[in-house]
Amino acid sequence: MQGARAATAAALPPIVVVDDDAVAASVIVRFLQRLGLRNPVHCADSVAGAVELVCDLPAPPVLVLLDIHLADGTGFDVIRALEPGALGRAAIVVLTASNELDDVDEAYALGAQSFLVKPVAFEGLGDIIRRVGLPWALLDPGEDLPG
Numbered sequence: 001m002q003g004a005r006a007a008t009a010a011a012l013p014p015i016v017v018v019d020d021d022a023v024a025a026s027v028i029v030r031f032l033q034r035l036g037l038r039n040p041v042h043c044a045d046s047v048a049g050a051v052e053l054v055c056d057l058p059a060p061p062v063l064v065l066l067d068i069h070l071a072d073g074t075g076f077d078v079i080r081a082l083e084p085g086a087l088g089r090a091a092i093v094v095l096t097a098s099n100e101l102d103d104v105d106e107a108y109a110l111g112a113q114s115f116l117v118k119p120v121a122f123e124g125l126g127d128i129i130r131r132v133g134l135p136w137a138l139l140d141p142g143e144d145l146p147g
Contacts, residue, residue, distance in 0.1 A: 012038060012040065012062075013060065013062035014042055014057055014059065014061045014062070015032060015037065015040070015041045016041075016044070016053065016054060016064045016090075017029060017042070017043045017044075018043070018045070018049075018064065018065070018067055018070070019043070019065075019067040020046065020069070022045065024067075024095075029043065031125065039062060039063075042061075045070070046071055047072045047073040047075075050070075050075075050078045051078060051081045054082055055083075055086065059088075060086065060089070061088070063091050063093070063129070064092045064093070066078065066093065066094050066096075067094075068094060068096040069096065075096070079110045087111075091129075092110075092113060093112065093113060093115075093125070093128055093129075094115045094116065095116050095118060095120055096115075096118060097118045098117070099117045113128070
């Protein structure tokens with residue numbers, strides 16, 4: 001059965017996590033797994049890495065979790081650098097230490113569905129993931145999103 005799950009996960013649209021803090025990125029990935037999401041999760045730690053990653057994906061991501069402050073620019077630069085349509089209809093959730101009103105405004109202007117200030121309360125992230133209406137074929141058959 002595990003082989004079938006792996007094959008199913010590979011066919012699902014990917015999730016992208018962009019954060020230059022490796023510990024934060026790994027915590028986010030573990031949280032997504034605990035939610036029961038079976039999509040492949042890809043991580044990048046820079047603007048350049050995120051743009052390359054998204055361009056190399058076989059399908060647009062279904063969800064992008066994006067930090068603003070990266071070593072080589074901002075998460076906003078990631079969105080701007082991508083060709084129109086590269087993110088498809090991905091839900092963009094900004095996860096950042098910034099609580100500047102200008103950053104919040106820019107995030108929403110660039111198409112983010114939500115803006116969370118770190119440290120993130122993961123219950124809140126789970127609520128947002130439910131609220132943005134991702135296609136829940138992401139879950140194992142018969143499972144509901146916890147919570």
